[in-house]
Amino acid sequence: MTFRTRILVGFGVIVLVPLALFGVRVRTEMASRLTAEYEGRVAALAAVIRADLTRDGAAIARRLNALTDAIAADNRFRAAVLQGSDRTYLLDYAGGAMHFAGLSMLQIQDDQGRIVSSGHFRNEYDRLEPGLPRALAAAQGGIALIQTRTPEGPVLAIARLDSLRLAGRRFTLVGGIALDSTYLAELTPDSELSVVVRLPTDSLPAATSAGAVLSEVSLPFVLESDSGSALRPARIVVSHSLGSLTALRRGVDVAFLAAVLLAGTIALLLGGWLSLRISRPLTALARKTAQIDMDRLNVSFDSERADEIGALTRLLGSMTERLRAGAAKLREAERRIAMGDLARQVNHDIKNGLTPIRNVFRHFTETAATEPDRLTTVFRERQGTVEASISYLENLAGNYARLYPAPAREPCDVRQVIRETLGRLGATGTPDLRADLAEDLPLVCTDQLVLRRILENLIGNAVDSLEARPGTVTISAMAGAPANGRLGVRIIVADTGKGMTRTELDRAFDDFYSTKPGGTGLGLSIVRRLVLDANGVLRVETQPGAGSRFIVDLPGA
Amino acid sequence: MISARRPLLLAVLLTVACRAGPPGLPAPAAPELPTPGAAPSDTACRIAPGPASKRDTVAVALAEPIDPTHAPSPRNDAERFVFAALYETLIRLDCAGRVLPGLAQSWEAGGDRWTFTLRDDARFWDGAPVTARDVVAAWRARDSAFAQSATVLSDRMIGVRPPAAPFQPLADPALAVTKRAPGGDWPIGTGSHWVSETDAAGVLSAVPVRRGALPVLRVATVPAGRTRDAVDEGSDLVITGDPAVLEYAATRPGFVDVALDWNRTYVLLAPGHPDGLADIRRESLRDAVHLDARPAEWSGGRFWLADLQACGFPTTRDTAVSAPRRQRVVYDQSDRNAADLAARLVGLGTLGNRSAATGLAPAVFAAALRAGGDAAYVLPLRRRVFDVCRAALELPPWSWTGTVEPLLDVRPHALVRRGLPPLQVDWDGTPRISPR
Known part of the structure; x- marks a missing residue:
């Protein structure tokens, strides 16, 4: 793992781990508090429903009591039910009475349990339902949830029982208000809360607390069509959806994820910038160090940094x-x-x-x-x-x-040899090498290897003369003076190095003379011999402290 | 043209008319063409509540809606009354089943056809004379079998091959002669009145074609709960079956309550033959509706819809039987009596204790009836028809082989203000204003 990678990973861990711990803690705390809040609301609504049931039961009792008084005073009803006259009035009676009393269901039965008038189902007359009043009479508090029939299907109602006597016959009134979707909707103040009725006859599985907070209100239930009409418990289930909590969690998750992404991005950018600041000089130092070998020890390691x-x-x-x-x-x-x-x-x-x-x-x-x-x-x-x-x-x-073989003499392209030489020297990291090569240079008659050795020696000496200081080495090639009817080529290797003194210039071409530490003192003597072998001329122009120019004139091929 | 064999034909007509119950309609095996029946002085089918006073306008209150697109085939008592004033058939039948001239002033039987001669003054409302071609064109527009058997003999004479069925269908309002009215709702007819306007309150004004002979009819459709208001607000003629209205009208000495014919039968139609169809206790159904009703009665052993063997309809194929059925009794929610009957059937558990009654909008009900996807349907049918096969074609094919349970016969009443011009009652119980 690179140093830069380690820095990046370190930054990521430092930023993301605390964020993750914070996020988990927020989610847990939020879920805990909201669930407690929901439980409180559900319990409060269940209490309201119990109170409503009690209040509605009392209201139904009052209305039924008023109806029994009205029936007892209604001679037309009495005649219809006892003497069989005015059948239409009797059959329509419960419908009108039910609406006037503000009830949703009303059933009047005779002493045999025969329906003599029904408000919610006018045409169920003459049907025997003796079990319904019996079951309601047995209900605790006199109130029960009943499932009664209408032409359109069964409906649920909160019902009570009342009775009156006419000519010694007992007539029962079963009246109630519908426990329908409207009733339930009025109980729920918002969409998060829901109230449903679970009957013992429901084939659906009981609700579980997964996904909702539940509370229940129990009340006795009678199925009208049940021949036994036994009381069984029904439940009004109040639930609070955890949908909002889920949505809140999702929102927090999104925000947290955004924060993590933002923090992670910032951490990566910061880590990248920091690691770059640290690793870039190290990389440069490593690159320079990699250039060092026994033949190239002129690499500079200057730095003004104080760190x-x-x-x-x-x-x-x-x-x-x-x-x-x-x-x-x-x-x-x-x-x-x-x-x-x-x-x-x-x-x-x-x-x-x-x-x-x-x-x-x-x-x-x-x-x-x-x-x-x-x-x-x-x-x-x-x-x-x-x-x-x-x-x-x-x-x-x-x-x-x-040991020194004779050079070959053949047409040679000076520009190409210079480019190859510069390319090779440039590849080894030699700085500030410039070339100024004229177009359409004539070919020269010499060995390419010889010309390359000439150039390598002269350029090497020029680079060495810079002594690792800023400076330039310029290799120029141009058409030279004609000789024997053919144009020659002039090659100039100029540097801005330390130059040579007069003494140094006089001995520059001597064997084994060198001003460089570790130099063999053979470079320029070899160059001179090679130039002479190529029938060329070598000249030097130098000025101490300003640099030198080595001028090689080679005859054309 | 009146045949010399008039007494004999009248006897035959009366025999046939009595076949289907009072007033009775014939179904002769070899129909003969009767001569015109009632004389102008005959009062058998006349409603004359006291001495008539001269009236230019008669206000009529009807308890059912009137839809011009149904013309000239009525679908309820209200449309039956209005269409009878607007449109004519070749012949008419009075309440006793006697044949009266309509568009045809005379007819005779000769060879293999009947020949009808149109009235000389028969004209459409727009003044165009009614020709034999107009009659055949009107029949053809309604895909009538009569159109195929009719021949135009001249401008005023039509030849008709006698069908196997009796001749009375010629009095069926569906064979009334009309022509399309460009840009108008009402087809142009040949009746005694034409529709001049329908005002913003929905009151229809029917103006007599010949001024002076008949009063203007101002026909209002009133909701069921406001029929008594119509009685109090000056209506001259109220057609209703609501017992509460009749009971109230009985307290108004200015009105006469005339019970019209038992003209409709509410039936339970069930696709196929459902198992466990409980006893419908027909005698208890009368209490279920708010209408003058009686347990359904019919002659000939079976209700007409249950007796279609002669029609050649498929009897083995029942495309709706195999389909799963919704356990509900369906009715047209605009028909309160159908709703009451459906509720009673549910209360009786006729189709089991899990069935329910479901009211559908008229168009939806019509589609549901065609589909036959429910356990049963409650709907009114004409109590008597001349041609059972043609009448059966108006019902979905599954009904030809399904279960038919006639439930109740119902009839409307005419509350007639005393002093009103006399009314003639047609074979189907439709009252119509007589000429002065």
Whole structure:
């Protein structure tokens, strides 16, 4: 895991974990408080319903009592019910009485339980329903919920029983008010609360508390069509939907999610910015450090920062400086060892060639001193040895000469070689290299490898002359002066480095002369030899402190 | 033209008319063409409440709605009264079943056809003379079988091949001669009155075509609860069946209560043959409605809708029987008596204790009746029809093979103000203003 990633993860954890804990706590507290509030409202409404039932039961009792008085005083009713006259009046009586009394149902039965008049179902006359008054008489408080028939279907009503006697016959009145959707709707002050009636005959499963807060009001129930008309408990279920709580939770969740996203985004941006501030100099430092090797120790590690990164940069710069000094010493030692080895090898090889010759000359000397007449004979005898030794030395010279093979001479495109060279040097991180190459340069007659070595040496020296300070190295190529009827090419390698003093300029092309720590002192001497081998001319223009210009004129191909 | 065999034909007519109960309608196997029946002085079908005083306008109050789009085929007592004044058929039948001239002033039987001659002065309201082609065109517009059997013999003569059914359908209002009125609601007829206007209060003014012969009719449709107000507010003729109104009118010496014919029968129609159809206790149904009613009566052993073997209708295929039924008794919610009867049937548990009565808007009820998707339907039918097969075609096909339970016969009453011009009562109990 990168340092930057760690910073980002750290920021995320620091921001998101407290937010998550806060959100969970808010949700829990909110659910707890609202549920308690709902429970209170449900309980209050259940109490109101109980009070309403009691009040309605009393109102029904009063109205039925008034109706019994009215019936007792109604001669037309008496005649109809006792003598069978005016049947239409009797059948319509309960309908009118029911409406005048403000009831929703009214049923008048005779002493046999036969319906003689019904307000809510006029044409159910003559049907026997003796069980209904009996069940209502047994109901606690005299009030019960009944399911009675109408032409359009069954309806629920809160009903009571009353009775009167006419000519010794007992007539019962069952009256009530409808417990319908209107009645229930008036009980519910808002849409969150709902009131439903659960009958013992319902096939639907009982309501559970999942998704709602419940409370119940129980009251006796009679099914009119039930032959036994037994009392069974019915329930008025008050429920408060948890929909608002769910909606509130959803709202909080959305807000919380938005907060998390916002905080997370801010944390990521902040962490990214911070990590970038920290990791960018480290990355640059790592990139610079990666450039360092034994052949490239001129990497600068300057920093003005006063923090740890600045200290680390300076430390790396100091280390690089020590490495640079050590590398110079190492190269010097290697050069010395290589030169010593070469000298010893040359010494050994020459000695091997000179020793027979010296022996032959010693023999000649001794013979000339002791046997002058045999000198010719000895010369002939030893001539082969001398010639063999000379041949050996010539071979030896040829072998050493083959250590530097003869360059090829072929048309060469200066622009292409310069570009390739710059590309290669540029790829190694050499800064401030500029090229100014004229178009349509003629080809030159030299080996591309030779030209490349010339350029590499001159550009390398120019870069070194900058001594890691800001400056530029410019390589220019232009048409040169004509020679032998052909246009040549002029290559100029100019730098803004330290330049050379007159003394340094005089010795610049000497073998083994170098002003650079660890330099071999062979670079410019090789360049000069290569330019001469290419039939070219090498010139130098320099000014101490201002830079140098190395001018190479090469003949055209 | 009056045939010389008039006494014989009249006897045949009376025999046939009595077949379906009072006043009785014939169903002869080989119909013959009777001669014109009642003489102008005959008072058998006349309502004359006291000496008539001259009246230019007669105010009529009807308890049922009048829809011009139904013309000339009435669907209730109110439309029957109004359409009888506006439209004419070739012949008329009076309450005794006697044939009277209508658009045709004479007729005769000859060869294989009857020949009807139109009245010389027969004209549409717009003054155009009524031709034989107009008669056939009107019949054809209603897809009448008579149109196919009719031949135009001349401008004023029509030949009709006698159908197997009796001739009385020629008096059916559905065969009244009309023509389309451009841009008008009411088809143009040939009756004694034409509709001059319907005012903002919905009062219809029917003006006599020949001024002076008949009074102007101002016909108001009053809600059921306001019929007594109509009695008190100067109506001359109130047609109603509400016992409360009749009871109140009995306290008004200026009115005469005339019971008209038992002209409708409320029936229970059930697709197929439901199991467990409980006893409908027909005698108890009369108390269920607020109308002059009696337990349904019919002649010939079966109610006409249950006796369709001769019609050749399919008897084995019942497309509605297999469909699941809603356990409800359905009725037209604009018909209070149908609602009362449906409620009574539910109260009796006729279709089981779980059934319910459901009232539907008229158009919805008509669609439900066609579909036959409910357990049963309560609706009024004409108590008597001349051509049972043609009448059965007005009902959904499932009713031809379903269960038909006649429940109640009902009849309207005419509350007639004393001094009103005499009224003639047609075969179907429809009163009409007689010429002075």
